[in-house]
Amino acid sequence: MRWSRALIPTLKEDPADAEVVSHRLMVRAGLLRPAARGVYTYLPLLLRSILKVSQIIREELDRMGAVELLPPILHPAELWKETGRWDLYGPLLMRVTDRHERGYALGPTHEEIVTDLIRREVRSYRQLPLSVYQIQTKFRDEIRPRFGVMRAREFLMKDAYSFDPDEVSMANTYQKFHDAYCAIFDRCGLAYRAVEAEAGEIGGTVNHEFMVLAGTGESAVLSCGACGYAAASERAESAPREHQLPDGHQPKPLEVVDTPGQTTVDEVAQLLGKPAEAFVKTLLFEADDNTVAVLVRGDREINEAKLGRLLAVERVEMATPERVVKVTGAEVGFAGPHTLPDGIRIIADYSLAGRGDLVAGANQTDRHVTGLEIGRDVEPHEWADVSVAIDGDPCPQCGQPLKETRGIEVGHIFQLGTKYSVAMGATFLDESGSPVPFEMGCYGLGVTRVIAAAIEQNHDDRGIIWPVAIAPYEVEVIPLNMDSEAVVKTAEQIYEACQAAHLETLLDDRPDRAGSKFADADLIGIPWRVVVGDRGVEEGVVEVASRREAEPVTVAPNEVANHLRERIEPARHGSD
RNA sequence: CGGGGAGUAGCUCAGCCCGGUAGAGCACUACGUUCGGGACGUAGGGGUCGCAGGUUCAAAUCCUGUCUCCCCGACCA
Numbered sequence: 001m002r003w004s005r006a007l008i009p010t011l012k013e014d015p016a017d018a019e020v021v022s023h024r025l026m027v028r029a030g031l032l033r034p035a036a037r038g039v040y041t042y043l044p045l046l047l048r049s050i051l052k053v054s055q056i057i058r059e060e061l062d063r064m065g066a067v068e069l070l071p072p073i074l075h076p077a078e079l080w081k082e083t084g085r086w087d088l089y090g091p092l093l094m095r096v097t098d099r100h101e102r103g104y105a106l107g108p109t110h111e112e113i114v115t116d117l118i119r120r121e122v123r124s125y126r127q128l129p130l131s132v133y134q135i136q137t138k139f140r141d142e143i144r145p146r147f148g149v150m151r152a153r154e155f156l157m158k159d160a161y162s163f164d165p166d167e168v169s170m171a172n173t174y175q176k177f178h179d180a181y182c183a184i185f186d187r188c189g190l191a192y193r194a195v196e197a198e199a200g201e202i203g204g205t206v207n208h209e210f211m212v213l214a215g216t217g218e219s220a221v222l223s224c225g226a227c228g229y230a231a232a233s234e235r236a237e238s239a240p241r242e243h244q245l246p247d248g249h250q251p252k253p254l255e256v257v258d259t260p261g262q263t264t265v266d267e268v269a270q271l272l273g274k275p276a277e278a279f280v281k282t283l284l285f286e287a288d289d290n291t292v293a294v295l296v297r298g299d300r301e302i303n304e305a306k307l308g309r310l311l312a313v314e315r316v317e318m319a320t321p322e323r324v325v326k327v328t329g330a331e332v333g334f335a336g337p338h339t340l341p342d343g344i345r346i347i348a349d350y351s352l353a354g355r356g357d358l359v360a361g362a363n364q365t366d367r368h369v370t371g372l373e374i375g376r377d378v379e380p381h382e383w384a385d386v387s388v389a390i391d392g393d394p395c396p397q398c399g400q401p402l403k404e405t406r407g408i409e410v411g412h413i414f415q416l417g418t419k420y421s422v423a424m425g426a427t428f429l430d431e432s433g434s435p436v437p438f439e440m441g442c443y444g445l446g447v448t449r450v451i452a453a454a455i456e457q458n459h460d461d462r463g464i465i466w467p468v469a470i471a472p473y474e475v476e477v478i479p480l481n482m483d484s485e486a487v488v489k490t491a492e493q494i495y496e497a498c499q500a501a502h503l504e505t506l507l508d509d510r511p512d513r514a515g516s517k518f519a520d521a522d523l524i525g526i527p528w529r530v531v532v533g534d535r536g537v538e539e540g541v542v543e544v545a546s547r548r549e550a551e552p553v554t555v556a557p558n559e560v561a562n563h564l565r566e567r568i569e570p571a572r573h574g575s576d
Numbered sequence: 577c578g579g580g581g582a583g584u585a586g587c588u589c590a591g592c593c594c595g596g597u598a599g600a601g602c603a604c605u606a607c608g609u610u611c612g613g614g615a616c617g618u619a620g621g622g623g624u625c626g627c628a629g630g631u632u633c634a635a636a637u638c639c640u641g642u643c644u645c646c647c648c649g650a651c652c653a
Contacts, residue, residue, distance in 0.1 A: 013588050318651050333653045515613040
């Protein structure tokens with residue numbers, strides 16, 4: 001392809017609204033242009049990269065026995081009502097209405113549509129296990145789209161759905177997808193790790209997230225250097241701790257202090273001149289018909305999923321303000337653990353273990369208490385791990401401190417069990433002729449996010465450094481002087497030879513000066529560069545250099561294609 | 577949804593306080609000089625200053641409303 005015809009609109013300056021490096025570089029390097037908030041046109045360079053990633057996905061999934069199909073984007077509302085997700089998915093679901101006033105969703109994920117297909121078409125255990133996948137645009141009306149394609153409202157995703165006759169078979173299929181994902185991310189040149197994760201709204205029990213390690217990632221991962229435990233922050237657990245006060249701790253008397261209008265930990269902390277760690281945050285939750293008080297250190301957050309598992313309920317919800325007033329006798333913002341009514345179960349998070357002289361709400365409007373001691377002023381019914389884990393918490397497996405790193409979630413795989421098959425009446429007939437619900441799994445992989453993550457991990461201050469396997473082109477030929485007949489002729493010959501050698505080649509045929517061509521070449525980051533200049537052509541050589549290691553070698557023009565093929569072909573299949 | 581910021585040329589921005597014929601750099605067109613790491617000169621094209629009202633002899637500038645975009649935060653007591 002000739003640059004002059006390729007629609008590669010590079011920019012000298014950073015776009016004003018792009019914050020993370022992948023977004024900046026995608027716009028500057030002419031890969032991406034916005035159409036609306038969180039909605040983008042993928043320009044030719046980006047599309048080529050997308051097709052490469054898609055091809056890698058197809059090869060790996062086909063190899064493990066999954067089959068590709070293409071369901072609709074437009075989903076009839078009835079299917080989403082069958083699983084209850086028409087309401088549960090909330091505003092994240094894009095909805096449209098047709099001329100007959102029938103409701104549709106623009107697919108954010110395809111459990112319903114695929115399960116509907118399979119329940120109609122698959123009758124017998126003889127047809128199982130079956131795994132289907134698609135690569136298609138997904139729609140999610142995100143609260144806050146940001147970071148370019150990392151969190152867009154319209155994005156490309158590979159999603160797969162597996163149907164197995166029993167749990168053992170399903171776990172086996174799950175492991176195959178797990179391995180295929182590793183192969184895919186390896187081939188895309190990503191440094192990643194699979195971590196235990198929270199299922200969230202999708203449901204099911206066992207699930208893993210694939211995190212590409214990057215400081216700008218939106219997700220936090222907690223991992224243990226000692227035993228290898230790793231989990232997403234929403235999921236990560238921490239080991240139990242004993243409530244043992246430090247030696248020499250002198251308990252103070254419980255005192256009530258006025259804190260008019262100060263309802264948050266930060267406000268009261270500022271007023272009293274104490275750190276947030278010295279606070280007890282007392283949160284009231286409704287679990288089924290019971291009200292539960294959960295105590296957590298002032299600077300920590302409750303993990304509602306953990307709380308739900310502890311209480312063995314499907315969902316916990318914060319108590320309403322009316323309920324808080326009724327239980328504590330005070331306005332919201334002044335709840336404390338020490339004078340709660342008898343019927344309230346009190347759960348203390350391990351983050352409070354070993355802490356004394358605490359500040360808490362007084363259960364009186366506009367008042368807090370200081371000098372609170374757990375064990376003296378309040379006896380929790382239970383100590384538990386119900387807070388969001390943070391850096392330094394003890395590892396649940398070995399007790400060593402967990403370390404927090406950031407990552408980009410590029411894939412998430414789930415063992416769903418029978419949640420959707422039961423909800424939608426999707427069954428097959430087993431050997432005895434009895435209907436049995438399918439054991440399902442689902443497997444997401446963000447195609448555009450993989451590319452953003454690859455750029456986050458592979459760039460320098462001048463631009464992108466594409467891994468060969470997903471680069472839009474493999475070779476860029478740069479004639480430095482378009483007015484020199486000899487240079488142009490040599491460059492054209494090399495361009496032809498590279499194409500004949502099946503190297504994906506871009507020829508920078510623009511009449512620009514050398515400096516700006518070099519700068520653009522660095523920016524768009526094609527892995528191999530062939531520089532054709534007057535000086536070299538006179539001596540019968542051109543320069544070949546990789547984007548990653550800038551040191552060029554001189555090569556005779558008629559040997560360039562072979563020289564490059566030897567280097568590029570081995571790198572195509574996997575990371576460079 | 578709450579809080580902050582911004583809408584002026586394709587892009588990055590100045591001008592606004594203090595009202596008086598709309599600017600710079602980059603990009604684009606032409607010509608000339610230049611030509612191995614984002615050249616220079618000359619000439620040129622391009623903007624109803626987000627939109628709608630209002631004040632005024634006069635509004636990018638002051639006032640009101642509205643829309644859009646960006647950032648931070650979202651049942652965390």
